[in-house]
Amino acid sequence: MPRSERSLPLLMLLPNLVTITGLCAGLTAIRFIMVERYDIAAMLIVFAAAIDGLDGLIARRLNAQSNFGAELDSLSDFLNFGVAPGLLVFQYALAGTYSTNWVFVLVYTICGCLRLARFNINRDAPLPAGAKPQFTGVPAPGGALLALLPLFMSLQGIVDASAFPLAYGIHLAVVGLLMTSRIPTLSPKALRIPRDKAIFVLVGTVVVIGLLVTRFWLLMTLFGLAYAGVTMMSIVNYLRRWRG
Template sequence: MDEPERGPMPFLLLLPNLVTLAGMCLGMTSMRYTMIGSYETAAMLLVLSALIDGMDGLIARRLRATSEFGAELDSLSDFICFGVAPGLLVYQFALGEGNALGWIFVLVYAAGCCMRLARFNVMRGEDGAGKTHFTGVPAPAGAMLAVLPVYLHLAGLLDVRAAPMLVALWLALVGVLMISRLPTFSPKAMRVPRWGVGAMLIGTAIGVGLIFTRIWLFLALADVVYFVALIPGIIRMRFRILG
């Protein structure tokens, strides 16, 4: 029996998937710039990819265009942008070509990101999963943490190339945090005390100023603040992997 003819699909239903593919292209292009040694461009493309990653799901929900296809496409794109591209950037920038031991830690990070995304896909269909919190560091946040050594170097704060094994260990730690049972927060679940409102407003003003004057310093500080926020959970948690 012939398949029923399908009519044309409205463009708005395709828009979230097009945004996802745009983010994937940014991640792939980041790898290209890494290979030719344009590390600042490669790092910035990863940041843009992370920003776009937060847009496709929002657009899909607003347009009521969510689908299983879009969810799987987003997961595959995330692995390229936040699993492969950051590992390659850190390896080329801070570990150096021919560093076989460093490459092993890159593989640990990439494997952690891959398993994190697979776990999220499984949890997506469970009742109540992922509505108020994540388990393990999310892939985009993990990618930004992984690239922290690059940010510190570009900001002129540390010469990370002088300590390649410390960078490799940091990369492996981020990979472990992505597949751990670490409870991390969702913006929807955040509660800000009254005394913290003024501090957040001042911090926002400082952050905006740094974005337009010292972008690498801003990204490094944002990573440090995020990691510090994870420390209480790291102290309390039991390192159960994917359990």
């Protein structure tokens, strides 16, 4: 029997199984949104973001990359970081106020779809000679993190974001527009940590694990604020170069 007709080893299917696990997390988040368990829904979206990219890493290590896996990952990202966060924010803060607030959810979700579509068509595009890969726009998982930041702060008890539905709706729409922008931004997948800084990474990991167990929403708030700060710096630098 030709090799192409043989069954693939289970190990080669592992990247797709990881992707499907993330997709299940996003679908289950929507299920908990329906019963108003916003805390569990947010945790599931965070879990999906945490394992995002793991499927690609495993695929590269196993030499199991495929167009099927890439498209599956993109569709999963759209549901996990486009649809689920939009629905979560709407049910938590926007549903009980003006019906026009749904427009903010549409803007965010459509922008997430456009961002992933743009990424798909540019994924295999050759770079000009001497050019370095550049990540533009807020990535889908980063967009979900920024979109849910006010919710994280509410669950931590810092502020009640549901008391400011219009402000939260505008925030959601702005995050969506940032996802489709051409502004160079930081992607966690592009981070490279020098080996001589390994001790700091170890200490940071211990602190993160400690907060993950004891003060989860505080940790997510700090992550969200840090990423928002980095994104704002990227926007300021982009505007300075554009003006110059």
